[in-house]
Amino acid sequence: MQEQERAQARHEKILDAALSVFGRKGYSATGVDDIAAESATSKGGVYFHFPGKQAIFLAVLDRAARMLRAKADEAIASETDPIAKADAALLAVLSTFARHRTLASLFLVESLGAGREFHQRIVQLHDEFTNLIKLHLDEAVASGAIDPVDTEVAARAWFGALNEVITSWLLSGRPKRLEDAYAPLRPLLMRSVGARERQSTVRPG
Amino acid sequence: MQEQERAQARHEKILDAALSVFGRKGYSATGVDDIAAESATSKGGVYFHFPGKQAIFLAVLDRAARMLRAKADEAIASETDPIAKADAALLAVLSTFARHRTLASLFLVESLGAGREFHQRIVQLHDEFTNLIKLHLDEAVASGAIDPVDTEVAARAWFGALNEVITSWLLSGRPKRLEDAYAPLRPLLMRSVGARERQSTVRPG
Amino acid sequence: MQEQERAQARHEKILDAALSVFGRKGYSATGVDDIAAESATSKGGVYFHFPGKQAIFLAVLDRAARMLRAKADEAIASETDPIAKADAALLAVLSTFARHRTLASLFLVESLGAGREFHQRIVQLHDEFTNLIKLHLDEAVASGAIDPVDTEVAARAWFGALNEVITSWLLSGRPKRLEDAYAPLRPLLMRSVGARERQSTVRPG
Amino acid sequence: MQEQERAQARHEKILDAALSVFGRKGYSATGVDDIAAESATSKGGVYFHFPGKQAIFLAVLDRAARMLRAKADEAIASETDPIAKADAALLAVLSTFARHRTLASLFLVESLGAGREFHQRIVQLHDEFTNLIKLHLDEAVASGAIDPVDTEVAARAWFGALNEVITSWLLSGRPKRLEDAYAPLRPLLMRSVGARERQSTVRPG
DNA sequence: GATGAATGAGACTTCATTCAT
DNA sequence: CATGAATGAAGTCTCATTCAT
Numbered sequence: 100m101q102e103q104e105r106a107q108a109r110h111e112k113i114l115d116a117a118l119s120v121f122g123r124k125g126y127s128a129t130g131v132d133d134i135a136a137e138s139a140t141s142k143g144g145v146y147f148h149f150p151g152k153q154a155i156f157l158a159v160l161d162r163a164a165r166m167l168r169a170k171a172d173e174a175i176a177s178e179t180d181p182i183a184k185a186d187a188a189l190l191a192v193l194s195t196f197a198r199h200r201t202l203a204s205l206f207l208v209e210s211l212g213a214g215r216e217f218h219q220r221i222v223q224l225h226d227e228f229t230n231l232i233k234l235h236l237d238e239a240v241a242s243g244a245i246d247p248v249d250t251e252v253a254a255r256a257w258f259g260a261l262n263e264v265i266t267s268w269l270l271s272g273r274p275k276r277l278e279d280a281y282a283p284l285r286p287l288l289m290r291s292v293g294a295r296e297r298q299s300t301v302r303p304g
Numbered sequence: 305m306q307e308q309e310r311a312q313a314r315h316e317k318i319l320d321a322a323l324s325v326f327g328r329k330g331y332s333a334t335g336v337d338d339i340a341a342e343s344a345t346s347k348g349g350v351y352f353h354f355p356g357k358q359a360i361f362l363a364v365l366d367r368a369a370r371m372l373r374a375k376a377d378e379a380i381a382s383e384t385d386p387i388a389k390a391d392a393a394l395l396a397v398l399s400t401f402a403r404h405r406t407l408a409s410l411f412l413v414e415s416l417g418a419g420r421e422f423h424q425r426i427v428q429l430h431d432e433f434t435n436l437i438k439l440h441l442d443e444a445v446a447s448g449a450i451d452p453v454d455t456e457v458a459a460r461a462w463f464g465a466l467n468e469v470i471t472s473w474l475l476s477g478r479p480k481r482l483e484d485a486y487a488p489l490r491p492l493l494m495r496s497v498g499a500r501e502r503q504s505t506v507r508p509g
Numbered sequence: 510m511q512e513q514e515r516a517q518a519r520h521e522k523i524l525d526a527a528l529s530v531f532g533r534k535g536y537s538a539t540g541v542d543d544i545a546a547e548s549a550t551s552k553g554g555v556y557f558h559f560p561g562k563q564a565i566f567l568a569v570l571d572r573a574a575r576m577l578r579a580k581a582d583e584a585i586a587s588e589t590d591p592i593a594k595a596d597a598a599l600l601a602v603l604s605t606f607a608r609h610r611t612l613a614s615l616f617l618v619e620s621l622g623a624g625r626e627f628h629q630r631i632v633q634l635h636d637e638f639t640n641l642i643k644l645h646l647d648e649a650v651a652s653g654a655i656d657p658v659d660t661e662v663a664a665r666a667w668f669g670a671l672n673e674v675i676t677s678w679l680l681s682g683r684p685k686r687l688e689d690a691y692a693p694l695r696p697l698l699m700r701s702v703g704a705r706e707r708q709s710t711v712r713p714g
Numbered sequence: 715m716q717e718q719e720r721a722q723a724r725h726e727k728i729l730d731a732a733l734s735v736f737g738r739k740g741y742s743a744t745g746v747d748d749i750a751a752e753s754a755t756s757k758g759g760v761y762f763h764f765p766g767k768q769a770i771f772l773a774v775l776d777r778a779a780r781m782l783r784a785k786a787d788e789a790i791a792s793e794t795d796p797i798a799k800a801d802a803a804l805l806a807v808l809s810t811f812a813r814h815r816t817l818a819s820l821f822l823v824e825s826l827g828a829g830r831e832f833h834q835r836i837v838q839l840h841d842e843f844t845n846l847i848k849l850h851l852d853e854a855v856a857s858g859a860i861d862p863v864d865t866e867v868a869a870r871a872w873f874g875a876l877n878e879v880i881t882s883w884l885l886s887g888r889p890k891r892l893e894d895a896y897a898p899l900r901p902l903l904m905r906s907v908g909a910r911e912r913q914s915t916v917r918p919g
Numbered sequence: 920g921a922t923g924a925a926t927g928a929g930a931c932t933t934c935a936t937t938c939a940t
Numbered sequence: 941c942a943t944g945a946a947t948g949a950a951g952t953c954t955c956a957t958t959c960a961t
Contacts, residue, residue: 102940106945125419127332131931141947146932148945212417215330222476225468249488255472256465256492263430263464264457271427283454287461291496311920336956346922348959357956516941535830537742541935551943553938562935622827625740632886635878659898662879666902669878670871673840677870681837693864697871701906717961721924745951756926761953763924 110148113138114162117155122201126156126213153216160210160217163202164224170195171231181238182245182294185254188231189261189288190281196265197277207266229254236292246293257288315353318343319367322360327406331361331418358421365415365422368407369429375400376436386443387450387499390459393436394466394493395486401470402482412471434459441497451498462493520558523548524572527565532611536566536623563626570620570627573612574634580605581641591648592655592704595664598641599671599698600691606675607687617676639664646702656703667698725763728753729777732770737816741771741828768831775825775832778817779839785810786846796853797860797909800869803846804876804903805896811880812892822881844869851907861908872903 116138120129131152135142149155174191175184196203210221233254239245264280267273274280321343325334336357340347354360379396380389401408415426438459444450469485472478479485526548530539541562545552559565584601585594606613620631643664649655674690677683684690731753735744746767750757764770789806790799811818825836848869854860879895882888889895 102944105940109945126417128419130929132929142932143934143948144946147947152931208416208423211413212331212419214333214417218413218475222472225472226476248492252469252485252488253492255468256489259466259468259471260461260464262468263460266464267427267430267460270423271431280457283457284461287453287458287496290498291492293495307920314920335954347957348922349920351957352920519941536827538829540933552936553943554941556936557941618826621823622741622829624743624827628823628885632882635882636886658902662895662898663902665878665882666875666899669876669881670874672878673870673874674867676874677837677840680833681841690867693867694871697863697868697906700908701902703905717923720961724924746953747951757953758927758955759925762926765953767952 106148109138109140109144113140113145113148113155114159116140117159118163118201118205121156121159121209122204126209131155153214156210156213156217157220160205160220160224163205164227167192167195167202167206168227168231171228175231175235180244181235181242182289185232185235185239185257186285186289188228188235189257192228193261193265193277193281200269203265203269207262208269225258229258232257239292239294244294248292253292256291260284260288311353314343314345314349318345318350318353318360319364322364323368323406323410326361326364326414327409331414336360358419361415361418362422362425365410365425365429368410369432372397372400372407372411373432373436376433380436380440385449386440386447387494390437390440390444390462391490391494393433393440394462397433398466398470398482398486405474408470408474412467413474430463434463437462444497444499449499453497458497461496465489465493516558519548519550519554523550523555523558523565524569527569528573528611528615531566531569531619532614536619541565563624566620566623567627567630570615570630570634573615574637577602577605577612577616578637578641581638585641585645590654591645591652592699592702595642595645595649595667596695596699598638598645599667602638603671603675603687603691610679613675613679617672618679635668639668642667649702649704654704658702663702666701670694670698721763724753724755724759728755728760728763728770729774731755732774733778733816733820736771736774736824737819741824746770768828771825771828771832772835775820775835775839778820779842782807782810782817782821783842783846786843790846790850795859796850796857797904800847800850800854800872801900801904803843803850804872807843808876808880808892808896815884818880818884822877823884840873844873847872854907854909859909863907868907871906875899875903 113134117129117134120133120137124133129152131142131145134155135145138145145155149158171188171191174187178184178187196206206224210217210224229251233250236245236248236250236253240247240250261284264284265277268277268280318339322334322339325338325342329338334357336347336350339360340350343350350360354363376393376396379392383389383392401411411429415422434456438455441450441453441455441458445452445455466489469489470482473482473485523544527539527544530543530547534543539562541552541555544565545555548555555565559568581598581601584597588594588597606616616634620627639661643660646655646658646660646663650657650660671694674694675687678687678690728749732744732749735748735752739748744767746757746760749770750760753760760770764773786803786806789802793799793802811821821839825832825839844866848865851860851863851865851868855862855865876899879899880892883892883895
């Protein structure tokens, strides 16, 4: 089984390298050669593990999405109030992206330009996250914590607002610390769904 | 002046073609040949008028941005209330994109994937539009129509929410009619800045 | 000896697989992977038994040639008249190829395109078969059954005529049944060497 | 129009180079790079004129076929007797191949190994030439010059015999001079269709 | 000004072969 | 003996850009 382990390790190594290079140079400017070099493999080795460049990108995207999702779930689990859960999810995303700029670039920038082939997957990722938020907003509505708003749209709007803030940070470098962007954004989001203004118990993390 | 006019006409024709092809195939999948063919010119002709593919894309983007800005300004001019002005600007963007899907694709999708070279310009465009909204939000705050929120962030959040809705429409086709997305979004945005709920006087157009 | 037997069995299995794949996909389109898969072995296994792809093809060719030769010898043995022997040899080849289309493809098509490395072997195979025919034509000349023709050329011409018929069948599918091609061909060949026209006693087999 | 001429010249130059390299190295061993180098062009230049390697090979084959056909037609035109016409056609092919070994290699060897994609064209070429011979054999039958044989098969057999002789010369180098192979072959072919033995008036040419 | 042939760097991918396990 | 991961050279093809006409 040691062989399988080594292969798996190589698989991951390639994914790591790909994440790094895609994040650094962008999808189209990244060559399979670059990935091979960064992962200390040969080009053929890369193609042994993945059928092509697109597949690598997709795999990177998926792995990152799983990671991000785990962070969000974890953050959600540590809260009880529905609104706080949604809030925590947003903050988890923002914090994770703040720590892994590459990931943010991949999700919010590169994946779009990578070509039409990825659009479906992007939609899927956005939907998944939007639904996560919607779920808790629905609960909040049910519990009377917020007004009976269109949670679908609200979730999308929240996600969009977050994305814009992160994208702006990515492309322009403002604000210096991405985490600083959430404090002023939060009350806006809360008010948008009629949530009673409270002090957030969630800390950036 | 006839010479110059002909040159100008050709210039525009190439830009039209480029907008069409970029919107249809995406930035990287578009070849200069495609643009030449669509504009009934030769490749050399395209290179006479533009220094390269990037420059064409930038020119298309700029022209489109001017057009979009004009639409927004026009919409703003027809309103008097600051909030209504900001509201109208958003709706103008959405309506324009709804009518020119290609434009939306260019602004929100292709420009990102086109490469790092365009990031600066994207930031510029986002900033320009965000500032437009911020301006009127500031007025609204000054006039006491809305709470003294961080208008910078609010404007960005509004823009982000709008973008997400449009992007989603672009990539997934939902909702069928993009205009239908604004009705449920509007109250959220209004509430986010503490605007007194009113019936919008602005009609999609 | 069991070890050796198993090895031998594997050897044959690979050869069978190779024959099948080469015949199906052609030499260059066949990958060593294909052969490994078809023979239920691993690539390494194949390379244990054979030094390389060329060697496999050569081995397949040789084994097939031996088989074909055996069929021809058998057919020859069942005849007494020299002309009938040559005649029988041709028919045996044709019949065998009719039943094993793959073999025909290998011999008459793939072996040529496989590369210069195989040319010598092809010549050898053609010579071997031509000589077989020549031998009996020589006897026929000696016995006065046919005119004192240049048997070397006659043998080659016979072989060539047969090849063309078979190749045509391979590439175009005409005639439907390859065996049907021999009946009209036979009298031509016979007349070409001045053989007294007789009813063939040989039956396609 | 000078530009068109230059382009046409380049087109031909590439075809010349391709013929040379394909003939020298074989289809699969030939790289587009080789053709580019031999034609003193760039790789891109080759791809400007031809869509791909296969297309180049096909074009070479077609051009060569036209040339060969012209030679045959010319030879046929200079004879009056039907049998002599068919005879002349064969000899023309043989002579042309003798002078252009590369052509022979292309037609009889490389075209087969080039892959399934070419099979149809090969059949077409074989059929074209076979029909040419059949035409004149039919006339010979009609005029009573030869027996009422199956001219279709006879033509194919003649062609096959010729091919084998040429192929053998190509692969083994025997006989030294290909033209020497026709003298002993001719009477065989004639006898095969029951043609009254005569002295050929056709000279190798 | 316009044309389109030509360039050439570089992209992705394949695959025969090797070799550590 | 067998496995299959890994190698790397080589292949086909694309395309932004240049430039002679």
